[in-house]
Amino acid sequence: MSVAVENLPKDVEVLDQPLESEMTLSMGPQHPSTHGVLRLDLRLDGELVVKAIPDIGYLHTGMEKLFEYKKYQQGIVITDRMDYLNPLGNNLVYVMAAEKLLQLEIPERAQTVRVLMCELQRIASHMVWLGTHCLDIGAMSVFFFCFREREKILNMIESASGGRMTPSYFRIGGLMMDLPAGFESRCKQFLDGFLDAMNTFETLVTGNTIWQSRTQGIGIISSEEAIDWGLTGPCLRGSGVDLDLRRDNPYSGYETYDFEIPVENDGDVWARFKVRMRECYESYKIVKQALERLKPGPIKADAPKVVLPDRDDMRKHMDSLIHHFLIVAEGFNVPEGEVYHAIEASKGELGVYMKSNGGPKPERVHFRGPSFVNLQALPVMSEGEMVADVVAIIGSLDIVLGEIDR
């Protein structure tokens, strides 16, 4: 430093100290641990975070506007692309909102299959969370084990719907198709190996002292603050608030399943981690129960003007063919009105507000994305923490940028 100072002209003033002790660091949008294209504006005092401001919008796709130009049934494919780790949950909330407007009765089997698939998807989503969370903090091999479990679930979803990441499996009034032959035995086979995999994670992560000291006491948010910021899902339950829409506002027959809502009181990264890990076991229980009660039956509601007819029927009967033509070509009219429907997605309360003006296209569709709301609490959580801990906190929030920007 001193060498350079000597060569400077006399009228230039050299400061030994930086002008202010705060430094602004831009983290992202290409940083791998921001889980997508999130940019964080970090105000740092040395290693300590003074303020962390999330800057979103890099992935904005204008989906909500797009819904207004698509028929109701065409909107399903758009929802796949919001939270791409939990597409079946997005499908479910969208079709259920439309079903609420249409006042459709969904048959038993379709309900059970929906619960079954959504819980499988929840496990898959938590697997990605666990893998990337560990990867961010520095545990590499967990990532591979997690993705192996997820791969089995994606294979099952692919066998049922044809798509891995974009299944579009649920339809307004039921399902796209019935489950394929052999699905149940595959599912059982997956469940048999799943507890063993969870054991691996418990050994590698939960019981690991290094992991514990990296997560305990970090990113604390109290239950009052969590409620004030509107947190939902595992982030809220990690702060000791016992709220789960599957139990408190049941849909698709969740009230008939026997499962627990894991709650932890500490409000730190470790608590949120434990809630999600325990949730995997609860989802495992629900999948098991759903498999047991899977009985043959219709998978589509009895509403010929809304639900596409059976393919065999359509080939043989003129009236079915006409309904088929009308539904595909013109769509179906949905009664005027507005609804809000919310489900417990893997990341929290996923809600949809839908307004219909009586035509075949919605007038307005708005989503309440859990990631979007949960991310807003990041400044509160990361204040006063180290830079390296910000990565851990983002991981514990389990955000998906596709849902935040929409």
Added chain:
Amino acid sequence: MSILSDVFKSTKAVILGMKRTLSEIPREKWTVQYPDVPVTVQPRYRGQHLLHVDENGKEKCVACYLCAAACPSECIYIEAQDDPRPYEERVGRDERYAKVYNIDYGRCIFCGFCVEACPKDAITHGYNFEISVYNRADLLKTKDDLLITKQKQSKNYRVALSTEDVDSEYKEVDSVGIKFRL
């Protein structure tokens, strides 16, 4: 003392973790060596479309535009043509066929709505998934690329049987036992 116990606990955690990781080495490998080994796709997998023909090679499509109406991304373009000739000389099975049938794969999102909509079973999803091209204009596929009689099927996929295990792709069990993939 606490430093000592910290060191002891972390070492134990590392050893336990490494034990679990190392025990994976002799197990079956999960990575598919694509493209040397074909990947397994499920029977309902939605790949590149196929336009079907009947047993005499006549196109099944009657150009009813239903698939185009169902398509959420508006990527199907059809021009209809009447064909009053007798069945033997016709292109299509019925008296109307699609003179032009284009799918723009730059827009298609492989949702399967066109297949669901078709009343004649004329269009289905095939299993071809390697459709990347060097030129964006080549993504527009015409009838020549889509007809089942003309589309080349890739050798890099294998369709799973519905009775197969969920992870069958990764286990090649032969009479001796599990065969390893290198």
